[in-house]
Amino acid sequence: MVHNGIEYGLMELIAETYDLMKRGLGLTDDELYTVYDQWNRAELNSYLMEITANIFLQPDNKTDKRLINAILDQAKQKGTGKWASWDAMDLQVGTPTIDVAVIARDLSGYKAERKAANKVLRGPKITFRGDRKAFIGQLKNALYAATIITYAQGMALLKQASNTYGYGLNMEAVARIWRGGCIIRAALLEDIKMSYQKQPELVNLLVDPHLSKELMARQGDLREVVSVSANLGLSAPGLMVSLAYFDTYRSAWLPANLTQAQRDYFGAHTYERVDQKGVFHTEWGSP
């Protein structure tokens, strides 16, 4: 289930890079093949990257176009992604990249509503200003960073499930087995395997000494890609929440104190303090 959740997340991230290069930069299918094929030759090397590259070469035996352009943009699912999201919410782990991947498939199914909405809701003109080749390099780094973050979410879910349900999972073995052969097999799983070999009790892959450096080196490009997608009007929820997960997890302080104040204000749900133990309630008053 967690394998499939990660798979959903990675497929959504790849689809978002496809959209940014197709609608954003206007790349042809041949160019898309070349980009994904090159990405597959370095740190993004994976089975999903390999088949993605190949897909753009596949001819359609019913028309003279590439098959990809004849395929309807409505994604189906068998429910394993939803199951992973449900369990993550139940265990209060937080797997936002997996969750929005499930939602992206759901919303793709509303094709008739989307076509009608497109006539009403006008967005910005999709005009990329900037260096196209440099942007493709940024996309590659953004995808790799978000890929690490997606595995981190999935592994955190697996670890919490192991703790809660008493599975006694060996995380290094999980990474090794997945590396051996499955849909999400990837060069990155070698790094993940090494990480758990050195630190079997690592709480989150984001703080692994090696992976944290890979992330920090690429965060600027992930930020830029999120910014560009927001400004072009091309939806990129997977890249966005991957960045948000990174920024939330590395933040010693979060604005959740306001949430606690609101809950105590409207519902007397109490709050904790930073300077002493216990739970407290205040009779909040108008000024």
Added chain:
Amino acid sequence: MVHNGIEYGLMELIAETYDLMKRGLGLTDDELYTVYDQWNRAELNSYLMEITANIFLQPDNKTDKRLINAILDQAKQKGTGKWASWDAMDLQVGTPTIDVAVIARDLSGYKAERKAANKVLRGPKITFRGDRKAFIGQLKNALYAATIITYAQGMALLKQASNTYGYGLNMEAVARIWRGGCIIRAALLEDIKMSYQKQPELVNLLVDPHLSKELMARQGDLREVVSVSANLGLSAPGLMVSLAYFDTYRSAWLPANLTQAQRDYFGAHTYERVDQKGVFHTEWGSP
């Protein structure tokens, strides 16, 4: 349950604006009171806005600070938000703003992990460059747009639940009852009530003639706020996925054709075509 899901979403959006103004712009508690009080006097008028403003004035009876600064940044929850997210995923509706609000509360609870991660994962320096007063105006518009989008997700969930479970809900009556008195009571519910009065079978509030104009007028500011939060390193998952929901819903074409191609490639799950009915399978080959 849906009421509470919307409440989670709105509280997360408000918390994100607080973070952007506190850590991003360096506003004091008095200045935050003034901003939220002013926002409460126009289209954002709501009970949550009113209590948010008041919270920043509340003195702490144990110290000489404002109480908000003594409250621990770990948000609790009673599970109603998770329940809404679960049901939305089950009904394949898509309520990403509610989902990330649940996750934000979950991740706030990992205070010790966050403090440790903060020592490892360095982000950009939080230095806002730009016109602070203009940015506060953009934040207001971004919050209002995301608020409309959050209600739209919640109402779509309620409508689908009504269809699936045969509730026969009168959406106008729901908006009227919530307007009358509850935690999410807001001036916007008057617009929503009018919308359903005119169009009882409206599929999504985003395409309401009035609300769609409000959204289009503010989308540029929402895009800018998402871009700024990404670049400052301040996590804003609620604002981000609200924008992504808007951009997904208004898109006649989505890159889900690639997802379908991948699923057929690795699992023979078949795909649909744009030019004829039926389901199809291809023997995908390497180039």
